[in-house]
Structures are given as C-alpha cells and as structure tokens.
Amino acid sequence: MSFPNWQLSPAHIFQLTPVVPVMVIDDIDDALPMAEALMKAGISLFEVTLRTPVALEAISLLRKAMPSAVVGVGTLTNPEELQAAAAAGAQFAISPGITTELLEAGKAGDIPLIPGVASISELMQAKALGYDHLKFFPAEAAGGCAMLKSIAGPFPNITFCPTGGIHQGNYQDYLALPNVRCVGGSWILPKAAIAAKDWQKITELASAAVSAVK
Numbered sequence: 287m288s289f290p291n292w293q294l295s296p297a298h299i300f301q302l303t304p305v306v307p308v309m310v311i312d313d314i315d316d317a318l319p320m321a322e323a324l325m326k327a328g329i330s331l332f333e334v335t336l337r338t339p340v341a342l343e344a345i346s347l348l349r350k351a352m353p354s355a356v357v358g359v360g361t362l363t364n365p366e367e368l369q370a371a372a373a374a375g376a377q378f379a380i381s382p383g384i385t386t387e388l389l390e391a392g393k394a395g396d397i398p399l400i401p402g403v404a405s406i407s408e409l410m411q412a413k414a415l416g417y418d419h420l421k422f423f424p425a426e427a428a429g430g431c432a433m434l435k436s437i438a439g440p441f442p443n444i445t446f447c448p449t450g451g452i453h454q455g456n457y458q459d460y461l462a463l464p465n466v467r468c469v470g471g472s473w474i475l476p477k478a479a480i481a482a483k484d485w486q487k488i489t490e491l492a493s494a495a496v497s498a499v500k
C-alpha cells in the first residue's frame with residue numbers, strides 16, 4: 287500500500303533490484319564512483335545511510351549526477367531526519383526500527399518510508415498504521431529465514447526487505463521466500479574496497495550478486 291502523498295510506491299522500490307546496496311559514504315569524493323561501480327553491475331537503486339556527515343550531500347550529488355537512479359536514505363530514526371533527507375532529494379527512506387512519531391511522519395511525507403521491524407509486535411504496530419512493506423532488521427540476528435517463514439503464516443500480505451548479516455552465501459535463501467522481494471546488504475561494498483578505492487571489486491561483487499539471482 288502507498289499513502290496519498292508518496293511519489294513512489296514501496297512495491298515499485300522493492301522490485302527495482304534484488305539487492306539494495308547499503309552505502310556508508312565517509313568521503314564525498316567516493317559517492318559517485320561507488321554509485322557508478324554499482325550501476326555497472328546493473329544496480330541503480332542506492333540506500334545512502336545517514337551514518338556519516340556527508341550523507342545528505344551525497345544524496346543530493348547522486349540525484350543530480352545520476353538522474354536515472356533511485357536514491358534513498360537509510361539509518362533514518364526520526365521525523366526531522368526524514369524531512370532533511372527528502373529535502374536533499376531522497377526518493378525513499380529506510381529506518382532500522384520504528385517510533386510512532388516516525389511512522390506518522392512517514393505517512394504524511396512525500397517519499398515512501400520502509401520501516402524496520404524485528405518482532406511481531408513491531409510488525410503489528412507498523413501494519414496498524416497501514417504499512418505493508420517493511421525492512422526486517424537485523425535479519426540474521428532476529429531469526430533469519432525461519433522467522434520470516436513463521437511470519438508469513440499470520441501475515442501473508444506483509445512484504446519484506448531483510449537486512450543485517452546478509453551475504454553472498456545466504457541472500458538467495460531469503461530471496462526464495464514468498465514474503466521477500468529484495469534484501470539489503472553491505473557485503474557488496476566492503477570497507478576495505480572503499481578505502482582502497484577499488485571500484486572494480488565493488489562492480490564484481492555486485493555483478494556476482496545480481497547475476498546469480500534466479
């Protein structure tokens with residue numbers, strides 16, 4: 287479901303890529319080459335985490351430099367950050383968890399919010415406010431595929447993007463679940479490769495991830 291002001295639907299976001307790259311950008315000069323490395327692998331949807339001081343600047347930069355990409359914000363925890371990210375040009379927002387304030391702000395905002403949940407009660411809180419596309423975080427630590435399979439029983443209409451602890455060795459197990467459309471992860475963006483500005487490595491990891499999806 288989409289709320290009236292949302293310019294994109296979360297269902298659309300979820301089907302743009304099987305792997306949502308979780309980008310931690312420390313140096314603004316890395317933003318474009320990192321995004322281009324992903325683009326070369328066929329990934330044109332980016333989640334820029336708000337964990338670094340240049341995150342909002344990176345979002346604006348990527349929006350301007352890559353008009354065909356879809357750029358979102360991650361690590362979002364409150365309504366103020368949602369507003370700032372949307373003003374910077376973010377086209378969707380992903381939060382690691384929920385607060386009532388954030389869920390209300392997400393409904394009223396212009397860009398889709400994908401709230402993060404780790405439990406049935408959190409899922410029910412988000413669902414009660416109309417959210418049906420959720421992040422499952424931290425996926426591996428919070429029960430992994432077994433948890434998502436159990437959730438599908440009582441909540442078959444909730445769709446997930448599991449994130450946290452997902453890697454080349456387990457992401458296909460998640461994508462095979464009927465209530466999962468995409469997974470999020472940083473495994474295609476290793477810190478060491480970013481530090482070495484080894485963009486080719488990132489293209490290789492991202493290509494391997496995307497091309498292996500059935």
Ligand SMILES: O=C(O)C(=O)C[C@H](O)[C@H](O)COP(=O)(O)O
Binds near residue numbers: 308382423451472
């Ligand atoms: O920043 C956020 O909004 C988060 O919720 C955390 C990230 O999604 C995970 O840190 C990604 O997990 P890894 O792929 O295990 O690195």
